[in-house]
Amino acid sequence: IRAAGLADEITGYARSAETREIARQIGLCDRVLDSATEAVEGADLVVLAVPVGAMGPVAQEIAPHLASGAILTDVGSVKQAVIEAVGPHVPAGVHFIPGHPLAGTEHSGPRSGFATLFQNRWWLLTPPPDTDPVAVQRLTDLIRAMGANVEIMEPAHHDLVLAVTSHAPHLIAYTMVGVADHLRRVTEGEVIKYSAAGFRDFTRIAASDPTMWRDVFLTNREATLDILGRFTEELFALQRAIRMGDGQQLHDYFTRTRAIRRGIVEAGQDTSAPDFGRSQPPADAAGPAPNPPAQKAGEKPVA
Numbered sequence: 242i243r244a245a246g247l248a249d250e251i252t253g254y255a256r257s258a259e260t261r262e263i264a265r266q267i268g269l270c271d272r273v274l275d276s277a278t279e280a281v282e283g284a285d286l287v288v289l290a291v292p293v294g295a296m297g298p299v300a301q302e303i304a305p306h307l308a309s310g311a312i313l314t315d316v317g318s319v320k321q322a323v324i325e326a327v328g329p330h331v332p333a334g335v336h337f338i339p340g341h342p343l344a345g346t347e348h349s350g351p352r353s354g355f356a357t358l359f360q361n362r363w364w365l366l367t368p369p370p371d372t373d374p375v376a377v378q379r380l381t382d383l384i385r386a387m388g389a390n391v392e393i394m395e396p397a398h399h400d401l402v403l404a405v406t407s408h409a410p411h412l413i414a415y416t417m418v419g420v421a422d423h424l425r426r427v428t429e430g431e432v433i434k435y436s437a438a439g440f441r442d443f444t445r446i447a448a449s450d451p452t453m454w455r456d457v458f459l460t461n462r463e464a465t466l467d468i469l470g471r472f473t474e475e476l477f478a479l480q481r482a483i484r485m486g487d488g489q490q491l492h493d494y495f496t497r498t499r500a501i502r503r504g505i506v507e508a509g510q511d512t513s514a515p516d517f518g519r520s521q522p523p524a525d526a527a528g529p530a531p532n533p534p535a536q537k538a539g540e541k542p543v544a
């Protein structure tokens with residue numbers, strides 16, 4: 242917001258004095274206040290950027306201090322749970338427009354943000370049906386001015402799509418690193434020492450914030466369990482193919498997944514070029530994040 246000169250003044254608050262001090266030192270905001278209620282006083286736009294499970298209590302605290310006509314948004318990775326937790330606290334005259342930028346890294350805290358984080362990334366908004374379209378347009382314009390692409394989505398659909406593209410993959414990464422850790426004694430540290438690129442990607446993802454991800458799984462329970470159920474079925478099918486020596490099945494499967502990947506790259510939607518927008522600021526612009534995998538013939542649709 243600052244890099245694009247989109248606000249007259251940016252105020253901030255974090256619950257720990259240490260975080261507020263770092264934010265002051267690095268000049269993250271124009272003013273860092275010592276309470277959330279002071280930070281939102283008179284603001285045109287208020288952004289909640291706390292773990293999904295903390296959104297409700299924070300919204301309750303600031304609600305009486307929000308200016309009439311203000312836009313209240315959030316960046317939580319799950320949308321239905323945030324709407325349920327925050328919605329009841331939003332005063333009349335305040336426009337609540339839930340949101341989710343599909344951009345981030347495994348790092349947390351005030352030093353982890355960088356000005357190009359949102360460039361060419363999707364930013365999903367899930368406004369309730371009766372939201373003032375002028376307010377939605379204002380927020381959309383601001384997000385686009387930061388370089389992101391905006392899409393409006395139903396909250397339930399958002400949660401299902403993200404279960405496929407983000408939540409289940411994170412759980413799989415956490416699990417894979419956990420398995421490697423269990424094996425450590427057997428392999429005398431070689432698993433970590435000789436970790437190949439694929440596994441290193443898993444370890445990066447598995448270094449993500451435990452509180453954030455605990456809340457994601459607790460609040461997007463149904464969709465994540467649905468996707469993990471499907472994942473487990475596919476995994477068992479491949480496991481059986483390996484056991485039975487069914488090379489054709491393995492080859493057919495990998496050919497299909499390779500085609501999905503190539504389709505993403507050809508559509509200019511690959512954001513996974515060396516560490517793009519993840520551990521470090523991106524060196525160049527790339528397209529928005531890929532869409533979820535296509536449905537297979539005869540498979541029950543996920544939405």
Ligand SMILES: NC(=O)c1ccc[n+]([C@@H]2O[C@H](COP(=O)([O-])OP(=O)(O)OC[C@H]3O[C@@H](n4cnc5c(N)ncnc54)[C@H](O)[C@@H]3O)[C@@H](O)[C@H]2O)c1
Pocket residue numbers: 255256257260290291292293295299316317318319341342343344345346347348349350351353450452453
């Ligand atoms: N990191 C990502 O990749 C990413 C991407 C998109 C969306 N998100 C979402 O953004 C939100 C913030 O994540 P982040 O990566 O900026 O995390 P962060 O750890 O950098 O910031 C979260 C802040 O919330 C504070 N906090 C934690 N528990 C709290 C509580 N109970 N009450 C009040 N404050 C509390 C922390 O102290 C911290 O200052 C989360 O909802 C997350 O799901 C994260």
Ligand SMILES: O=C(O)C(=O)C[C@]1(C(=O)O)C=C[C@@H](O)C=C1
Pocket residue numbers: 317318342343344345346347406407408446519
């Ligand atoms: O690259 C990463 O570190 C991320 O996992 C970022 C990522 C994701 O793509 O899944 C994580 C959670 C979010 O809600 C949005 C973005």
